[in-house]
Amino acid sequence: MKVNLLDKCVLHNKDIVSWRIIDKQVIFLHKNEKSFYELNEVAGFIWQKAVSKNSIKKIIALLSQYYDIDRQVAERDTLACIEDLLNRKILVIR
Amino acid sequence: MYRGFTKQKDIGYSMKDARFLCPPYFVIQWHLTERCNWRCKHCYQNGRKVKELSFRELKSILPQCLELFEALQIKPGFARINIGGGEPFLRNDFFKFLSLLTKYKRSVKSIIMTNGELITDAIAKDLKKMGMFSVQVSLEGLRQTNDAIRGNGAFDTAIRAIKLLRKNKVITRVSLTLTKMNLSEVDGLARYLKELGINSLGIRRYVGLGRGKLLKESMLSPLEQEDFYFKKENLKKELNEKGKFFFSDGCEDGISALGGWPSERMNCIKNCSVINGRHLNIFTNGDILTCRRFPVVLGNALKDTLLDVHFSSNKLWTFRNLNNAHPLCKKCPEFRFCLGGAKCVSYAYFRNDSVPDPQCWRIFKKLPPVNLFDGHQARQNS
Numbered sequence: 001m002k003v004n005l006l007d008k009c010v011l012h013n014k015d016i017v018s019w020r021i022i023d024k025q026v027i028f029l030h031k032n033e034k035s036f037y038e039l040n041e042v043a044g045f046i047w048q049k050a051v052s053k054n055s056i057k058k059i060i061a062l063l064s065q066y067y068d069i070d071r072q073v074a075e076r077d078t079l080a081c082i083e084d085l086l087n088r089k090i091l092v093i094r
Numbered sequence: 095m096y097r098g099f100t101k102q103k104d105i106g107y108s109m110k111d112a113r114f115l116c117p118p119y120f121v122i123q124w125h126l127t128e129r130c131n132w133r134c135k136h137c138y139q140n141g142r143k144v145k146e147l148s149f150r151e152l153k154s155i156l157p158q159c160l161e162l163f164e165a166l167q168i169k170p171g172f173a174r175i176n177i178g179g180g181e182p183f184l185r186n187d188f189f190k191f192l193s194l195l196t197k198y199k200r201s202v203k204s205i206i207m208t209n210g211e212l213i214t215d216a217i218a219k220d221l222k223k224m225g226m227f228s229v230q231v232s233l234e235g236l237r238q239t240n241d242a243i244r245g246n247g248a249f250d251t252a253i254r255a256i257k258l259l260r261k262n263k264v265i266t267r268v269s270l271t272l273t274k275m276n277l278s279e280v281d282g283l284a285r286y287l288k289e290l291g292i293n294s295l296g297i298r299r300y301v302g303l304g305r306g307k308l309l310k311e312s313m314l315s316p317l318e319q320e321d322f323y324f325k326k327e328n329l330k331k332e333l334n335e336k337g338k339f340f341f342s343d344g345c346e347d348g349i350s351a352l353g354g355w356p357s358e359r360m361n362c363i364k365n366c367s368v369i370n371g372r373h374l375n376i377f378t379n380g381d382i383l384t385c386r387r388f389p390v391v392l393g394n395a396l397k398d399t400l401l402d403v404h405f406s407s408n409k410l411w412t413f414r415n416l417n418n419a420h421p422l423c424k425k426c427p428e429f430r431f432c433l434g435g436a437k438c439v440s441y442a443y444f445r446n447d448s449v450p451d452p453q454c455w456r457i458f459k460k461l462p463p464v465n466l467f468d469g470h471q472a473r474q475n476s
Binding site for chain 1: 114161165399405406
């Protein structure tokens with residue numbers, strides 16, 4: 001799964017999600033649930049890089065660089081975030 | 095570290111702009127028809143025919159209103175659907191629509207805005223029975239002045255309706271659009287209404303849209319507007335002994351917000367609902383507008399949802415962003431209270447929504463030329 005995902009790009013599922021940055025944080029509206037959600041700082045970073053058409057491999061590199069963290073930690077966090085959002089159908093594979 | 099994401103309910107927003115996602119109240123103004131049995135001179139209608147939504151379409155849109163209130167976590171009693179037009183009682187299916195609304199009376203308040211002509215004793219009784227509707231009847235002054243603006247016989251018609259509503263114990267209030275024509279009659283009208291048992295008079299600022307453009311010479315100067323606000327406070331104190339009469343503020347009255355007012359007064363002042371993100375308008379054809387008096391089309395309720403428009407419309411976020419206010423406003427010490435005045439008044443007067451309110455006495459001593467800001471780029475409507 002992880003190996004496959006690394007070369008993929010993801011984007012938000014426009015059918016059920018609208019999003020915007022509010023007060024520097026990513027907030028999305030889940031249109032089916034009629035609820036707003038707030039992503040934490042790291043998830044917000046990953047989200048913004050994802051919707052800018054970066055591959056997951058690239059996002060991991062950017063996260064590692066931006067927060068000056070080990071690549072393995074960046075990969076674990078990025079994949080956890082993206083898999084979670086994919087499972088909830090909030091993100092879809094491009 | 096990624097720790098999942100948080101549902102809004104669990105956040106308890108402290109973020110500045112996130113207040114738009116949980117405002118203290120929200121008003122949807124819903125225009126059911128543009129047809130009207132009167133031709134008032136100050137009206138924002140422009141006389142064009144607009145296709146009305148069918149009952150089935152109205153019914154399909156109503157859940158959107160409730161979803162919006164729910165998503166924004168508006169507390170019961172603070173979610174409002176104002177029903178207007180045109181004259182809403184002209185729709186044959188109006189009561190069918192009201193019956194639909196009554197299913198939500200625990201959470202939603204509703205005001206019907208009418209000229210009163212079609213109100214009968216039976217209708218007033220039915221409204222009382224439904225138990226959720228208050229009625230706002232429009233009057234523009236005492237008999238002669240009112241009829242000069244609204245048409246011959248309009249005053250007696252409205253008073254008859256008010257008496258029927260009062261007789262049937264329907265909560266009734268009166269609304270007036272302030273111009274030079276009726277400025278001197280506010281005092282007399284308020285006293286007369288109090289005698290009739292009405293305890294609320296809403297005084298709205300003139301917005302020169304549609305047919306109302308013809309009254310532009312009657313628009314109050316900034317100093318007259320300022321003077322009126324102070325006189326209104328005194329009149330309010332006099333009439334409101336024992337809490338029996340009050341002047342309700344409109345969302346155009348943000349310009350009256352001054353740091354020097356006592357806090358109880360400041361708490362009553364509403365800022366522009368577009369800037370504050372507490373209002374949407376459903377127009378007769380289903381278009382979702384920022385406001386009926388600042389009619390920027392944001393979508394259509396037959397294909398877009400009110401909730402998505404409230405959250406996603408870039409136009410709305412531009413209007414909400416105080417950094418987009420005009421420099422003359424931003425440098426004013428009262429800006430943090432007034433938020434730049436009313437978008438509807440600025441737009442109707444200057445045809446530009448990102449310029450100061452023309453009746454702001456802190457900037458203008460008299461009404462400025464309408465082309466004063468022609469070189470200033472409008473943010474949205476250019």
